[in-house]
Each structure stands twice: as structure tokens, then as C-alpha cells.
Amino acid sequence: MTEPLEQEILRAAALLRAGELVAFPTETVYGLGADARNPQAVAKIFAVKGRPADHPLIVHLRGAEQLAYWARDIPAEASLLAEKFWPGPLTLILKRTASVPDIVTGGQDTVGLRVPNHPVALALLAAFGDGIAAPSANKFGRISPTTAQHVREDLGDAVPLVLDGGPCAVGIESTILDLTTRRAVILRPGMITAFELGRVLGRNPLFADDPLAPEEVRRRRASGRLVAHYAPRTPLVLTPDDSLPIVLRNALARQERVAVLARHPAPADWPHIVWRVAPDDPAGFAHELYAHLRALDALGCRRIYVQKPIGPAWRAVLDRLERAAAGSGEQTP
Ligand code: TXA
Numbered sequence: 001m002t003e004p005l006e007q008e009i010l011r012a013a014a015l016l017r018a019g020e021l022v023a024f025p026t027e028t029v030y031g032l033g034a035d036a037r038n039p040q041a042v043a044k045i046f047a048v049k050g051r052p053a054d055h056p057l058i059v060h061l062r063g064a065e066q067l068a069y070w071a072r073d074i075p076a077e078a079s080l081l082a083e084k085f086w087p088g089p090l091t092l093i094l095k096r097t098a099s100v101p102d103i104v105t106g107g108q109d110t111v112g113l114r115v116p117n118h119p120v121a122l123a124l125l126a127a128f129g130d131g132i133a134a135p136s137a138n139k140f141g142r143i144s145p146t147t148a149q150h151v152r153e154d155l156g157d158a159v160p161l162v163l164d165g166g167p168c169a170v171g172i173e174s175t176i177l178d179l180t181t182r183r184a185v186i187l188r189p190g191m192i193t194a195f196e197l198g199r200v201l202g203r204n205p206l207f208a209d210d211p212l213a214p215e216e217v218r219r220r221r222a223s224g225r226l227v228a229h230y231a232p233r234t235p236l237v238l239t240p241d242d243s244l245p246i247v248l249r250n251a252l253a254r255q256e257r258v259a260v261l262a263r264h265p266a267p268a269d270w271p272h273i274v275w276r277v278a279p280d281d282p283a284g285f286a287h288e289l290y291a292h293l294r295a296l297d298a299l300g301c302r303r304i305y306v307q308k309p310i311g312p313a314w315r316a317v318l319d320r321l322e323r324a325a326a327g328s329g330e331q332t333p
């Protein structure tokens, strides 16, 4: 870590202590952080993001040894998962202690906790010493930032300090696992998969949309998750491989300027289409996804077509793409 960055991290910790906001990199996306024990500081997050107050925040910790301050009735699974996946892109939902301010949890009896795997985030957490409440550092409903530049574009002067830790390695938000009911439930898929979690848990977690998921979890999820999320301003249409040629031919016939995010190069006979290629593997695609969507969104095209990925390994990526498509208000063909 370079000397100026170390100095900035100390300044960031001092700002947090003073009740100010700091944007910082994690391995998933950039976070907009505040002292999680200071309700006035946390309130600034909601104001800057334009986020509804009942939308709970994740508290970032420097290590699993801090769990007991924030969570109670911690099941053995939580410790096993923490040992295996922390620091890393996994958020655990646990019963909260009385120490957690209501504003962090949206008044719920549970709290989301994670230890991020990024040297700058970990250095900040160590320098600050306490929990940092942080959502993604974007305006509510927009695409999460994966570079410091994205944060500045979205939030500008509203944040006194943006720590620059380079592009985020993972690129999409953490897997959220609810451990407050008898069967573990994934509230938000991420790059740590159900299969990997299942190997530690002894059986696969359910997904929140599974009819077998406990009713209370499905209710809770509804409060925290809006379908229209992670959305570019340009309408995004998820397009299966085999219909991509015809969909594009139709768009060209209508003389529309459209863009494509695909996992293979453009065919030679489509010169007028803005075409971006992302890697054909889930981790590589996730890493680049939000930067591609931002770049394509800035072009002012009529539509962005995204080649629809298929298969369980693509679940987290597909979840973000479906939200982006729903948020842009056009139906997938
Ligand atoms: O990767 C990530 O998780 C990033 C980085 C910054 O850590 N953070 C992030 O935060 O994505 P945010 O606020 O954009 O999304 C947090 C999600 C929301 O959908 C929220 O509803 C859910 O976590 N959440 C937080 N606390 C919860 C709780 N107690 N119960 C259920 N859901 C919760």
C-alpha cells in the first residue's frame, strides 16, 4: 500500500469517527460507509443515496471476533461459514443485539454482517476499529459502482472522501445468507454459490423464492429487495442466444441505434451496432458487468441487448441482469 493511501485511510477513519461518510472499495463493489453505531451518521447514508429508510444496511466488520457485539444466538453454522469464507463476499443475516441502532436494520430484529476481502477496506476497518455500515455507493436503484470514478460520477461532492482501491475484483454484490431460521436461505445470490455454502452447511441452502423457504424469510426479503434494481437508464433486454440475430435485424430495420453486451465477438455483417464483449465465464463476466452497463448506458442508445446466460453457475449474474431488465421497463422477448 502506498504512503499517500495509508494517510488517506487514517483520514477516512477520522472522518468516520467524526460522523462523516466515506466511500471505500471492497472486493464486490464500492461501499458508502458510516460509523454503524452512530445513528446520525447512518442517516446521512440514506440522505445521500436517496434510499428508503426501511431498507436495512450491511455492517462491515474487521473480523469474525466482532460478531458477538452485533449478533446474538449465533448458530454454529455462522462460525463455520465465517471461518471458510471471511474475509469474502458473503453477508450473514443473524439476530441482532440491542447494540445495533434501529436505523441500520430498518427496525428489523436481524442484522446483516460481513468481513470484506479488500486490503483497503480491511485497513480502514482496522484503523477505525468498529463496525462500518455501508450499502453500495450509488444512488438508490442505480448500478453499483466498481471503481472510485463510478462513485464520484454518482455521488460527487456529497461524499467528503472516496478511497481509491482500483476496480473491484468480484464486481457484483455479496451473497446474502439468512441464518435466522431453521433452514438457511439465500436472500441474494452472489459469487459464493449455494453449492459452496451447502458443502459447509451439510445441505444446500434454499433460495428465497423457493416455496419451501420459511414464510417469515420470504416476507423479510420482500422488504429488502425490489425487483427493479441495478438498472441502467437505457432499456435493457435480456436476449436468448438463438433470438439475438433476429432481434438485432429487426432493430436495424427500424433504424434504431442499439447496443449489445455479448460473450462472443460481433458477426462481421453488423457494423452499425455498438458491440461489447465480456468474458464467457461467470466470474469474468461479473467482474466486468457493471462497468460495461455504465459505459453502454452513457451512449444514449435506444436499447441494450444482453446475451442471456444459462446454467446454475450464472445464477448471480442472471439475477442482476433480470433486475436491470425489470428496472428498465421492457419485456424480455
Ligand atoms: O457486496 C455487498 O454486499 C456490498 C458491499 C459494499 O459490501 N453492499 C451492498 O449493500 O450490496 P446494499 O445496501 O446495496 O445491499 C444490501 C442488501 C439489501 O438488499 C438489504 O435489504 C439486505 O442487504 N439486508 C441488509 N440487512 C438485512 C437484514 N437484516 N435482513 C434482510 N436483508 C438485509
Ligand code: MG
Pocket: 135, 136, 144
Ligand atoms: Mg445496493
